[in-house]
Amino acid sequence: MDETEPHLPQEVREGLARARDRARRQTGGRLRVQMGDTWYPILSYDDAGFDVALQTAPKLRGLVEIHEGPRLLRSVLIVATEPVGTVMRYTFKRATAARTTAPLDYVRSGDEPLGYLASK
Numbered sequence: 001m002d003e004t005e006p007h008l009p010q011e012v013r014e015g016l017a018r019a020r021d022r023a024r025r026q027t028g029g030r031l032r033v034q035m036g037d038t039w040y041p042i043l044s045y046d047d048a049g050f051d052v053a054l055q056t057a058p059k060l061r062g063l064v065e066i067h068e069g070p071r072l073l074r075s076v077l078i079v080a081t082e083p084v085g086t087v088m089r090y091t092f093k094r095a096t097a098a099r100t101t102a103p104l105d106y107v108r109s110g111d112e113p114l115g116y117l118a119s120k
Contacts, residue, residue, distance in 0.1 A: 031073075031089075033057070035066045042066070049091035053081050060090055072098040 008016075031042040033052065040057040042050045045066070052060065059080070066074045077094040 030068050032067050033060065034067060035060055035062070039067075043087060049078070049081075049089060050051060051087045051089050054086050054088045058083075058088060060088075 032039045044051045075096045076092050078090040081089045
């Protein structure tokens with residue numbers, strides 16, 4: 001039972017939960033998967049995998065990248081599961097989040113200055 005809206009009837013809470021799940025899973029066309037030089041639009045995406053239209057990308061396998069617009073989100077190793085209707089589900093065997101900073105070649109100590117003041 002959803003305790004976030006206890007004042008609402010059960011049917012309304014269930015409808016809201018379904019709508020939230022649908023909104024979370026639908027990508028709105030911004031998410032896409034890249035394999036080699038080819039891009040495929042992602043129909044829905046979650047932490048376990050993603051869905052692609054069967055006629056668009058029926059045989060994806062291996063290491064691919066997931067992008068939201070121009071921004072790289074993850075590099076993932078995928079396997080195809082069974083098609084459901086016109087959609088093919090791909091699950092993650094491994095998922096690595098994209099880095100926003102360059103990796104360090106050394107361990108940072110916590111006592112270095114945060115910045116320097118310019119002298120006059």
